[in-house]
Amino acid sequence: MSAKTYEVRTYGCQMNVHDSERLSGLLEDAGYVRAPEGADGDADVVVFNTCAVRENADNKLYGNLGRLAPMKTKRPGMQIAVGGCLAQKDRDTIVTKAPWVDVVFGTHNIGKLPVLLERARIQEEAQVEIAESLEAFPSTLPTRRESAYAAWVSISVGCNNTCTFCIVPALRGKEKDRRPGDILAEVEALVAEGVSEITLLGQNVNAYGSDIGDREAFSKLLRACGKIDGLERVRFTSPHPRDFTDDVIAAMAETPNVMPQLHMPLQSGSDTILKAMRRSYRQERFLGIIEKVRAAIPHAAISTDIIVGFPGETEEDFEQTMHTVREARFANAFTFQYSKRPGTPAATMEGQISKEVVQERYLRLVALQEEISWEENKRQVGRTLQVMVAEGEGRKDGATHRLSGRAPDNRLVHFTKPDEDVRPGDVVTVEITYAAPHHLLAEGAVHSVRPTRAGDAWAKRNAAAAAKPAGVMLGLPKIGAPEPLPVAQAPGCGCD
Numbered sequence: 001m002s003a004k005t006y007e008v009r010t011y012g013c014q015m016n017v018h019d020s021e022r023l024s025g026l027l028e029d030a031g032y033v034r035a036p037e038g039a040d041g042d043a044d045v046v047v048f049n050t051c052a053v054r055e056n057a058d059n060k061l062y063g064n065l066g067r068l069a070p071m072k073t074k075r076p077g078m079q080i081a082v083g084g085c086l087a088q089k090d091r092d093t094i095v096t097k098a099p100w101v102d103v104v105f106g107t108h109n110i111g112k113l114p115v116l117l118e119r120a121r122i123q124e125e126a127q128v129e130i131a132e133s134l135e136a137f138p139s140t141l142p143t144r145r146e147s148a149y150a151a152w153v154s155i156s157v158g159c160n161n162t163c164t165f166c167i168v169p170a171l172r173g174k175e176k177d178r179r180p181g182d183i184l185a186e187v188e189a190l191v192a193e194g195v196s197e198i199t200l201l202g203q204n205v206n207a208y209g210s211d212i213g214d215r216e217a218f219s220k221l222l223r224a225c226g227k228i229d230g231l232e233r234v235r236f237t238s239p240h241p242r243d244f245t246d247d248v249i250a251a252m253a254e255t256p257n258v259m260p261q262l263h264m265p266l267q268s269g270s271d272t273i274l275k276a277m278r279r280s281y282r283q284e285r286f287l288g289i290i291e292k293v294r295a296a297i298p299h300a301a302i303s304t305d306i307i308v309g310f311p312g313e314t315e316e317d318f319e320q321t322m323h324t325v326r327e328a329r330f331a332n333a334f335t336f337q338y339s340k341r342p343g344t345p346a347a348t349m350e351g352q353i354s355k356e357v358v359q360e361r362y363l364r365l366v367a368l369q370e371e372i373s374w375e376e377n378k379r380q381v382g383r384t385l386q387v388m389v390a391e392g393e394g395r396k397d398g399a400t401h402r403l404s405g406r407a408p409d410n411r412l413v414h415f416t417k418p419d420e421d422v423r424p425g426d427v428v429t430v431e432i433t434y435a436a437p438h439h440l441l442a443e444g445a446v447h448s449v450r451p452t453r454a455g456d457a458w459a460k461r462n463a464a465a466a467a468k469p470a471g472v473m474l475g476l477p478k479i480g481a482p483e484p485l486p487v488a489q490a491p492g493c494g495c496d
Helices: 014-029 057-074 085-090 092-097 110-123 167-173 180-192 217-225 247-254 269-276 284-296 316-328 355-378 453-466
Strands: 005-010 045-050 079-084 104-106 127-129 148-156 199-200 233-236 259-265 303-306 332-337 382-387 402-406 411-416 427-429 440-442 448-450
Touching: 005 014, 014 045, 014 079, 014 110, 014 148, 014 199, 045 057, 045 085, 045 269, 057 079, 079 085, 085 092, 085 110, 092 104, 092 127, 104 110, 110 127, 148 411, 180 217, 217 233, 217 247, 247 284, 247 440, 269 316, 284 303, 284 316, 284 427, 303 316, 303 355, 316 355, 316 411, 332 355, 382 411, 411 427
Parallel strands: 005 045, 045 079, 079 104, 104 127, 148 199, 199 233, 259 303, 303 332, 411 440
Antiparallel strands: 382 402, 382 427, 402 411, 427 448
């Protein structure tokens, strides 16, 4: 008898990606195997890990559920589960609108999924279980990591901020920090498995320590990661300008394996709009942080999140955002047209702006940022960089005979494929010869190739995949922050 298959569909931020790795681990621990890539619902269990940040998130979910309904009718025993932020928010509504759903679970009890699936099968009725507080820290659950060489490590869950455009605190709860020893033990275990890059993850990552009463806990954690042998790259997302302190900048500058990269959400450059958003900093404070980071880490690449068209935003307010972008000179920006988040104060504010005005401002901002991104990338030409080879980053690599990877500052680099074997996770030394707005090229010969334990881990995983039935293993996704998209979900739900 063949094992039952599963498919997990993930929407939203890195926290959801992290949770989905745990959901996959739980299902594989329970005996399921991954459905072949592109199964598109043709699995024994289909899990939706949802996001509630965008205005039309529920329409998207119910549309996808509707497409699975006839498939479930034709496939006896098939089960559908819905989890994540939208499940936490809508609860019983999901089963009312889509009675063919078998399990609904929230953000606080993802560890219950296998039990709930079995209970639904035995009782032949939908199981809806939404915990109001965290039952188990996600990182303590079994995991099926998407990458052999890079990993997320969650250091906290929840958020104590009250931004008027964000519903995440209501769905993820108040911030809860993991013990430093537990975090470092997980990092050490990952490195022992061959992981060479970790990203510390939290809804407001640099507020870490507020739950345990230590204002410098995050900078201490960064420094502790610097002492772990074999850990080559440390990143983190997303911080909040309010909590970004000088000791964190010092830790970044003084810890060699903490990468010269920072994602610092701006949201708006207007003090008036920042106040309406309940963002507890102003333009001057934000630019002051950028200045300090650049003084301590001259080659740092800084990215951001920006919302265009927040209720009440005037042309003068928007010009203040444009001014801040010119001053900050971000490497890239995740730029959003404001959309109402049901259940947030901003959704009912006066001064909602027409889509035409928002679109026009958005296009002006994107054009400005594209220009700055290109100029900043051109400054990389002639530099010699250590690039960690990635898989799946270069869509045209096959046709161009190139490979792709990430520089220390997380810029995407396409480079000439060397004669010798190079594996994802290995590190190559290249010279940058050309810059585009969203990537760099190294068109000359690779200076050197350094095989790594991460590359060994990738080779071992692929060998294991070849020995298993087709479709059990997952494809490996991109490492690091994705390229900015016109209207997309930003790191950390775009709310930090």
